[in-house]
Amino acid sequence: MSSPTVSGDFTVVFKTPLSSTQSKLLDMLEDATEQLMLYKDFDASFHVCERGLESLAHEEEEDVRGELKAGFCIVGIQALAELNRWPGVLSWVRQHYGHQEDIPAKILQMCILLYAKVGEPAAVKEATQVWLRNPSNRGLQGFRTVAELYLLHVLLPLELTDQARELVVGDLGCATFTEEQQQTARDIIEQEEREKKARDVTRDCSLRPENASTQGSLLHKVEALLRLTCRRLTSASGFFPFHKLILAALILYMLLLRLDPVLPSSFVWISKLHQLLRQMWNIMTAPYYRARKD
Structure with a gap:
């Protein structure tokens, strides 16, 4: 490195x-x-x-x-x-200033940029938050710059968009940023939220083939089990009413899959269940010689 x-x-x-x-x-x-x-x-x-x-x-x-x-x-x-030796920078600065809210603005700005550069913005998040909340720091010349760096290099990289919006539109943001700066910051936050949603969709798509493979394997196993159950119960159809047979198959299917009909992922399962139930109906209502052939 x-x-x-x-x-x-x-x-x-x-x-x-x-x-x-x-x-x-x-x-x-x-x-x-x-x-x-x-x-x-x-x-x-x-x-x-x-x-x-x-x-x-x-x-x-x-x-x-x-x-x-x-x-x-x-x-x-x-x-x-x-x-x-950047991991020890913030603790070294605290050692010489005692309290993190007493750190000069230009030194805190350097710490934010340093930890952002090495990809560890979370390391400086708490110290910057405490510093910004200290009323005695609000009149300092570099206060606005610290707030801007905190927004751009700490909150947004950590995907803390709610905290970023609160920083901009809250009392602190209203007292620190102009209306134009607030609007620019809101636009940046909204853009970050759109990009985050796009990243989430991409990540879900990358995982979908594996999930589809797993679901397909389970579907084949359940289908085989239902077909076996159908054959076993066909011979006993004279002793069990047909509607109870259908209900038993449905309960078995739902228990094995814990199916939620509301989810889009359930459509394939429901369609397959419908096909199997139609096959069972044809077997149960067909003449004896057709049922034996199936």
């Missing part, structure tokens, strides 16, 4: 002069970026990010710490993806 890569903006811009400690941390971030982008030493890049995140514990300025932390996490995510 090739290493999954994700792109992200890990440029960190500060509006105020940096202290010596902050400059050192920024140098570490640049070193991690060079190891990742220039030298392709993904393991070294990740370990630099780890050391940088540990050093951030002593940083007091909240804004500086937040920017540097996001930068180290973005580079670290890319390094883990290149190392094919």
